[in-house]
Amino acid sequence: MRPMLAATADRVPAGDAWVHEVKWDGMRILADVHDGRRVLSSRTGRDVSVSFPELAGLADTYEDLLLDGEVVALDGGVPSFGALAERMHVSSARKAAQLATTRPVTFMAFDLLRLFGQDLTTQPWSARRDLLEKLDLRSSAWQVPPVYDDGVGLFEATRDQGLEGIVSKRRASPYAAGRRSPDWRKLPHRASLSVVVGGWRPEVGSTSRLGAVLVGTTDGAGGFAYAGRVGAGLAGAAGARLRALLEPLRRSASPFTTPVPREDAAGATWVEPEVVLEVASLGRGSTGKLRQPAYLGLRTDLTPADLHEVTDG
Structure with missing residues (x-):
């Protein structure tokens, strides 16, 4: 499966039909947990499991689930793609383990696509989000970041904090795997x-x-x-x-x-x-x-x- 992609917006969508999230300056990852294993796939479908050993513990969370999210690395407390770059291409398990100590990453899980063998992609975002929050996925290496009703306020706050921007999602939207959909809209700050x-x-x-x-x-x-x-x-x-x-x-x-x-x-x-x-x-x-x-x-x-x-x- 390939991740759903956001269309570029020129303004924050208004109204109760939308919810808003921080746009993380990281690497998009699908985390597939099943049979006691976890497989991490990049946006292009490449297996990058070896690059992020600190996420191995996802295999012990639930018997079967598929998460969509981003891996981020912090630089001065702010997600930085530059800080993440040295982690993305590592294919040596030994080097990845060393970097996991000196340059740790965090997986920001923002969508749930499968749970206990049931495909959730046809469900509305609001239903998937409700299930995701009930899983209570929290650790030093992964978390479920919050969502916000006030998109304009979040956009201003992320700009003031030096974050990349926001993503707005239609609450009723299904998960359009591998497609760029106007149901998700990204609004970045930086060039x-x-x-x-x-x-x-x-x-x-x-x-x-x-x-x-x-x-x-x-x-x-x-x-x-x-x-x-x-x-x-x-x-x-x-x-x-x-x-x-x-x-x-x-x-x-x-x-x-x-x-x-x-x-x-x-x-x-x-x-x-x-x-x-x-x-x-x-x-x-x-x-x-x-x-x-x-x-x-x-x-x-x-x-x-x-x-x-x-x-x-």
């Missing part, structure tokens, strides 16, 4: 987005160390338009890891469907657009390029195909 890498440039004075990547966003026609050069945040280990991922993807020409300025293309190594990153920026300039973009982390939970659905975050 961060997912981009695809189409090339890289070496660090000044080096021929091998990565200094910047050339990134693109969806062009609305199945391709990727050039969106600028990202260098901030790529020093040291982050750049080395990204360089290793890009090396097997070399190609002879730019993969972007729009021109790359000569000053950005100079010395570039072009790659197949297969690696997705999360970047923060100050929006776009008059030419459409991202203003002062900075690397936040790899989006191993997303594929380039996911970016074509909608400008996503």
